Amino acid sequence: MNAPMKAAPAPVKKLRVATTSLAGCFGCHMSILDIDERLLKLLDLVEFDRSPLTDIKHCGPCDLGIIEGGLCNAENVHVLREFRKNCKIILALGACAINGGLPAQRNHLDLRDVLEEVYQTEHLLGRGGIPNDPELPLPLSKVHPIHEVVKVDYFLPGCPPPADAIWKLLTDLLAGRTPALGHGLLHYD
Amino acid sequence: MNATNTFQLDGEEIPFAPGQTIIQAAAAHGAYIPHLCWHPDFSPHGSCKLCTVKVNGRFGSACTMEAQPGMEVENRTAELDDKRRTLLQMFFVEGNHFCPSCEKSGNCVLQATAYELKMMSPHFDMFYPDRPVDASHPDILLDFNRCIMCSLCVTASREVDGKNVFAMGGRGILGRRIHINSESGRLGDTDFAATDRAASICPVGVILHKRKGFAVPIGERTYDLAPISAQVKETRS
Structure with a gap:
């Protein structure tokens, strides 16, 4: 602490990162938080743009966009396109972004049948009728993974991906290395 | 000097008994050739194509091709693993x-x-x-x-x-x-x-x-x- 003052090093330009959860459960975001105290190291290297962590509503120019969840409604598609337009690199994080995941389990059912059962006919569920407020985004007839709509640069599978895998991938990317996950970090479950 | 009944798998010498397929000999030796439809207890089906290797420069299924002395077999090369990964991706999207x-x-x-x-x-x-x-x-x-x-x-x-x-x-x-x-x-x-x-x-x-x-x-x-x-x-x- 008493060391002579040195000229302060030039501030490292932080990479800008945006994150979002589309048709996901926020479990992948929980797994990001699960990198624990390494979050502090991460914050030395990056700053967050649009993200549930910042509550910024729209994405500006970013270096990395992290997408959790697949596409189950029209708004998901708009948000995904906003991210692709603004982010140099898009990372698909978790099973739902990569293959549709749990929400895609409705894909072999007819959408109208699903809505009618949930909102009208099933006696233990709500009976208010199928919501049709114009503010609500329209559901897609099938749930899709994000690579069917935009180019995706990196994929990290898992439900959710383990925190260690997220840390490994982010540190590899930040260091300019091709991400490589060893045994135990690559998981589909 | 090579023993008579051996072949090279990615440069490693693999012994085999006459009549054994490439994958049988490799498995007996503990060497992994990726595969899905092959099982050691049953005759090969040859349908998944994941065990495709290059034998003396030509593609062949390791589960159906009999090992021959002096074969040079490529297995875990980037070229073959890329093709295998594509096959796997097709399996994953069609189910x-x-x-x-x-x-x-x-x-x-x-x-x-x-x-x-x-x-x-x-x-x-x-x-x-x-x-x-x-x-x-x-x-x-x-x-x-x-x-x-x-x-x-x-x-x-x-x-x-x-x-x-x-x-x-x-x-x-x-x-x-x-x-x-x-x-x-x-x-x-x-x-x-x-x-x-x-x-x-x-x-x-x-x-x-x-x-x-x-x-x-x-x-x-x-x-x-x-x-x-x-x-x-x-x-x-």
Whole structure:
């Protein structure tokens, strides 16, 4: 602490990162938080743009966009396109972004049948009728993974991906290395 | 000096007995050649093409090609593993392989092979085919969403159990499927038993024993402990 003052090093330009959860459960975001105290190291290297962590509503120019969840409604598609337009690199994080995941389990059912059962006919569920407020985004007839709509640069599978895998991938990317996950970090479950 | 009955697998000398296929000799030696439809207890089917190797510069299936002295076999090259990964991606998009809800996760040969080959995404558009499950049998559940048409259940039921419960049928990528040989087409109307060899042969999560869910927790299963390439001899039963 008493060391002579040195000229302060030039501030490292932080990479800008945006994150979002589309048709996901926020479990992948929980797994990001699960990198624990390494979050502090991460914050030395990056700053967050649009993200549930910042509550910024729209994405500006970013270096990395992290997408959790697949596409189950029209708004998901708009948000995904906003991210692709603004982010140099898009990372698909978790099973739902990569293959549709749990929400895609409705894909072999007819959408109208699903809505009618949930909102009208099933006696233990709500009976208010199928919501049709114009503010609500329209559901897609099938749930899709994000690579069917935009180019995706990196994929990290898992439900959710383990925190260690997220840390490994982010540190590899930040260091300019091709991400490589060893045994135990690559998981589909 | 080379012994007479050896060949080179990625530069490693592999001994073989006359009549052994490349994959049989490699497996006996503990060397891993990626595969799905081949099983050491049964005659090769040669359909999944994952075990494709290059023999003296030409493509061939390691499960059907007999080992010959002095062969030079390429196996885990970037070229071959890239092609294998593409085959795996096609398997994953043409079925409904939702690992997070699958009882076979961690013990699944398809999943473990995809880990081994570092498959990070399905790459292609998903098919999401409609494949109803068959829960008619008292002890066994059939979840066809995960079927990869390896036909091991067909072979095991015919050759070991002497029952002929399963058959391959239908045409086209979405029409082709495993059929059940009973009047109703349901497993409950066959003489299939949970003790049949065919009941424990499925490399993926189609043929499942009822009331045996998650006896071993996720994270402690066969391929959680070590990659499939490191347990060539141990994991085949």
